[in-house]
Amino acid sequence: MSNAPDVKSPETPAVTPVRVVIALFLFAPFVAMLWVGSYAKTDPAFIGIPFFYWYQMAWVLISTALTAAAYVLWQRDQRARRSVRSEDGGVAQ
Numbered sequence: 485m486s487n488a489p490d491v492k493s494p495e496t497p498a499v500t501p502v503r504v505v506i507a508l509f510l511f512a513p514f515v516a517m518l519w520v521g522s523y524a525k526t527d528p529a530f531i532g533i534p535f536f537y538w539y540q541m542a543w544v545l546i547s548t549a550l551t552a553a554a555y556v557l558w559q560r561d562q563r564a565r566r567s568v569r570s571e572d573g574g575v576a577q
Contacts, residue, residue, distance in 0.1 A: 502561050509554040513547040 516522075517540070526534040 500561070502557055506554045506557050506561075509550040509557075512550060513543055516543055516546075 523536055523539040526536060528535055530538045
């Protein structure tokens with residue numbers, strides 16, 4: 485016998501809409517940076533900086549914001565799962 489809580493319960497599915505959004509937030513910067521053909525150009529320039537460079541630097545800030553949002557959503561999802569488990573008589577961790 486194991487004292488570990490049942491991870492797979494019908495009330496808490498593993499794939500939820502919130503988790504899909506989190507995955508998209510974390511996956512978007514990879515797609516944006518790996519699709520080089522979309523930003524391999526010099527125009528439009530921004531304050532004299534070619535598009536190729538400022539686009540990549542903009543994604544540094546965008547990636548930071550998306551990662552922070554994913555973290556907040558993940559924490560909210562975990563709190564909700566813990567509260568559902570504790571209400572159902574499960575072991576809250």
